[in-house]
Amino acid sequence: MARIGVEYGLTDVQAALQQLGHEVVQLRNESDAQGCDCCVVTGQDSNVMGISDAVTQGSVITASGLTAEEICQQVGNKVQG
Structure with missing residues (x-):
């Protein structure tokens, strides 16, 4: 499955993606996004990461x-x- 970066605070999304078999990486800074097939962000702070x-x-x-x-x-x- 894919490697998905998920912004901190989206625990329900993280759990749902893990149930589907994806490798989930918590995004704490921009370097965490490297190597991810897709990233999920809250959208609250545009481009903070x-x-x-x-x-x-x-x-x-x-x-x-x-x-x-x-x-x-x-x-x-x-x-x-």
């Missing part, structure tokens, strides 16, 4: 307004190509 500055080649999903299930669906779409 620097992820939009091409720290990772993977997609960035903003969790704001989405359920954990909806985020998992988006992650699945992004990592499957």
Whole structure:
């Protein structure tokens, strides 16, 4: 499965992605995003982590307004190509 970076505080998303078999990495700083296939951020602080500055080649999903299930669906779409 994919390696997914999840911003601190999104514990429900982290748990849901782990149940699907993904390797989940908690994002504490921008270097944590390196090597991730996809990153999930809260969207509360735009670009605080620097992820939009091409720290990772993977997609960035903003969790704001989405359920954990909806985020998992988006992650699945992004990592499957």
